Amino acid sequence: MNDQGRILKFQVFRYNPQKKGDKPRMVTYEVTEAPGMTVFIALNDIREHQDPSFQFDFVCRAGICGSCAMIINGQPTLACRTLTSTYENGEIKLLPLPGFELIGDLSVNTGKFMRAMSERVESWIHDADADEVDFHRLEERMDPDVADQIYELERCVECGCCVSACATKRMRPDFLSAVGFVRLARYALDPRDKRSDEEFYEIIGDDDGVFGCMTLLGCEDYCPKDLPHQTQIAYLRRKMALVR
Amino acid sequence: MDSYSIESHKKKSRFPARLDFLQSATGLVLGVFVWVHLLFDSSIILGKGAYHFVSKNLELAFLSETGHGFPIAVFFAALIIFTIFIIHALLGVRKFPISWKQHRILRDQMQMLDHSETSLWYVQVVTGFLMFFVGSVHLYTMLTNPAGIGPYLSADRIVSGNMWPLYLVLLVCVVLHGNIGLYRLCMKWGWFAGKDARKSRQTLQKLKNRVIVFYLTIGVLALLVFTVIGINHRDKVGERYMGHAMAAEGTQDLEESQPVESAQEMEAAEVVEAPDAVEAPEAIEEAEVAEDPDVLEEAEAAEEAEDLEAAEALEETQPVEQSHE
Numbered sequence: 001m002n003d004q005g006r007i008l009k010f011q012v013f014r015y016n017p018q019k020k021g022d023k024p025r026m027v028t029y030e031v032t033e034a035p036g037m038t039v040f041i042a043l044n045d046i047r048e049h050q051d052p053s054f055q056f057d058f059v060c061r062a063g064i065c066g067s068c069a070m071i072i073n074g075q076p077t078l079a080c081r082t083l084t085s086t087y088e089n090g091e092i093k094l095l096p097l098p099g100f101e102l103i104g105d106l107s108v109n110t111g112k113f114m115r116a117m118s119e120r121v122e123s124w125i126h127d128a129d130a131d132e133v134d135f136h137r138l139e140e141r142m143d144p145d146v147a148d149q150i151y152e153l154e155r156c157v158e159c160g161c162c163v164s165a166c167a168t169k170r171m172r173p174d175f176l177s178a179v180g181f182v183r184l185a186r187y188a189l190d191p192r193d194k195r196s197d198e199e200f201y202e203i204i205g206d207d208d209g210v211f212g213c214m215t216l217l218g219c220e221d222y223c224p225k226d227l228p229h230q231t232q233i234a235y236l237r238r239k240m241a242l243v244r
Numbered sequence: 245m246d247s248y249s250i251e252s253h254k255k256k257s258r259f260p261a262r263l264d265f266l267q268s269a270t271g272l273v274l275g276v277f278v279w280v281h282l283l284f285d286s287s288i289i290l291g292k293g294a295y296h297f298v299s300k301n302l303e304l305a306f307l308s309e310t311g312h313g314f315p316i317a318v319f320f321a322a323l324i325i326f327t328i329f330i331i332h333a334l335l336g337v338r339k340f341p342i343s344w345k346q347h348r349i350l351r352d353q354m355q356m357l358d359h360s361e362t363s364l365w366y367v368q369v370v371t372g373f374l375m376f377f378v379g380s381v382h383l384y385t386m387l388t389n390p391a392g393i394g395p396y397l398s399a400d401r402i403v404s405g406n407m408w409p410l411y412l413v414l415l416v417c418v419v420l421h422g423n424i425g426l427y428r429l430c431m432k433w434g435w436f437a438g439k440d441a442r443k444s445r446q447t448l449q450k451l452k453n454r455v456i457v458f459y460l461t462i463g464v465l466a467l468l469v470f471t472v473i474g475i476n477h478r479d480k481v482g483e484r485y486m487g488h489a490m491a492a493e494g495t496q497d498l499e500e501s502q503p504v505e506s507a508q509e510m511e512a513a514e515v516v517e518a519p520d521a522v523e524a525p526e527a528i529e530e531a532e533v534a535e536d537p538d539v540l541e542e543a544e545a546a547e548e549a550e551d552l553e554a555a556e557a558l559e560e561t562q563p564v565e566q567s568h569e
Contacts, residue, residue, distance in 0.1 A: 071356065074356055074357055074358055075357070075358075076357075095356070098353075098356070165357060165359065167349075167350055167353045167354070167357075167362050167365070170349050170350070170352075170353050171341055171346040171349050171350055172346075201256060201258075201261075202255070202256050205256045205258070205260060205261060206256060206257075206260045207260050207338075209260075211260045211261060211263070211264040213432075214339055214365060215361075215428050215431045215432040216359075216361050216362045216365050217361045217431060218357065218359055218361070218362060221359060221361065222357075222359075228441065228442075230431055230434070230441060230445070231434055231437060231441045234431070234432060234433055234434030234437070235434060237264070237432065237433060237434075238433060238434065240261055241261050241264065241265050243258065243261065244258070
């Protein structure tokens with residue numbers, strides 16, 4: 001397929017809440033496609049050559065930092081991992097991730113949300129005896145399979161795609177959402193975390209937690225890292241349903 | 245042991261967990277019930293005899309000496325299902341996008357995100373809402389008129405009782421809502437996940453689609469067959485189907501009358517075809533194909549019908565029986 005030199009049409013959401021009198025609008029930019037171009041590269045091109053005030057987030061450009069998540073032609077995904085050649089008609093519509101505080105244009109404050117989520121699920125190892133660790137002794141060994149399961153869940157880059165893809169979360173803003181469940185499942189699996197099921201229940205045992213999940217599976221279907229949201233939420237649901 | 249949660253001083257209610265479980269459990273019972281229910285209903289496709297046999301045995305006729313059965317069994321079954329239905333509706337309505345704002349957000353989300361699972365959930369919301377009404381009407385009918393369910397009574401109800409639009413809506417709603425719901429249950433609780441949960445999900449999705457097509461097909465077919473019978477039987481509303489009694493008179497009669505009946509049904513089917521226009525030709529074919537096993541079954545039933553007295557008794561009660569409209 002020879003798509004070199006193709007003119008791409010980007011329809012981009014523009015709005016700066018900081019600027020007085022600014023109104024949300026869609027602006028069209030034209031970019032000449034280059035071989036292997038990603039949406040992220042095209043956005044940089046626009047900012048460099050057409051509009052320096054254009055706001056969007058990126059750090060790693062390699063799908064590791066999770067900063068450049070946005071809605072690309074209706075799908076929440078990472079701009080740096082989306083090739084422009086995917087879109088045959090060369091028209092690409094970009095919206096900021098819904099469900100997050102808008103900083104400006106395509107930039108949203110996922111950091112604030114993720115911080116609050118981490119605090120809500122108390123995203124750290126809980127061990128009352130942690131202060132009495134004997135440093136002269138070896139740590140207890142972890143089963144390699146359990147370690148693998150934990151690492152699998154730690155691949156989350158907190159991009160926020162699962163939050164934006166979840167109609168439940170959109171309708172009920174206090175809903176914890178998939179990123180929180182996966183995080184909590186990670187600690188529930190970890191033998192070093194001594195929290196009991198009753199204590200996990202205190203965090204997710206209501207309709208803002210795991211029982212609020214209506215299993216629409218947007219999280220599972222739009223995770224750029226292919227994390228197993230469905231099985232993990234089911235795991236937590238079974239666990240929490242059995243708490244007496 | 246020390247407690248780690250920040251809000252550990254107040255224990256969270258276990259109610260949300262129980263309600264969530266109850267919603268799933270009632271949904272599971274209703275979903276499986278509908279599977280069986282529709283299969284039994286569709287026995288009419290095999291012929292009146294088959295339907296009569298099924299409905300009699302669901303009245304526990306095999307337990308009674310006269311072969312009459314106990315219509316009260318149908319009443320209790322309807323009562324239990326109605327109760328579960330109401331509980332499920334009550335629990336389900338908690339999840340509805342109940343405010344304008346929520347509904348607006350959901351519609352926006354669906355417009356933005358072309359995601360089949362989210363759309364399927366919306367289908368469940370709409371069909372669930374419709375079933376508050378159509379489901380209730382159907383269940384109420386079963387509660388108040390549990391007796392005498394048979395091919396003619398059901399057909400009269402559908403045609404002369406003008407219930408066909410309700411049953412058509414109910415059929416579509418219940419098949420979609422139930423089967424999407426059963427699939428969602430598997431996802432929700434991680435059932436049948438196997439080693440590769442994603443692969444199992446695809447299998448379950450396919451299975452769900454096939455089951456929906458299957459039940460919609462047999463459901464619509466059964467409704468069409470009932471319509472044909474009902475139109476044929478329009479002048480004799482209230483007459484009951486006497487499987488055993490008719491058979492006891494001799495299979496000869498039945499066989500002789502067969503071609504005539506078939507022709508009548510053909511005519512009736514042609515009348516139906518125009519207004520309904522739903523796979524009518526296939527239905528006629530099915531109905532015709534169904535004739536033979538029907539006769540055979542009735543013939544067999546005749547051989548087995550030892551209790552002639554009971555058959556006569558049935559015949560005598562015939563004029564007294566009135567239709568339940």
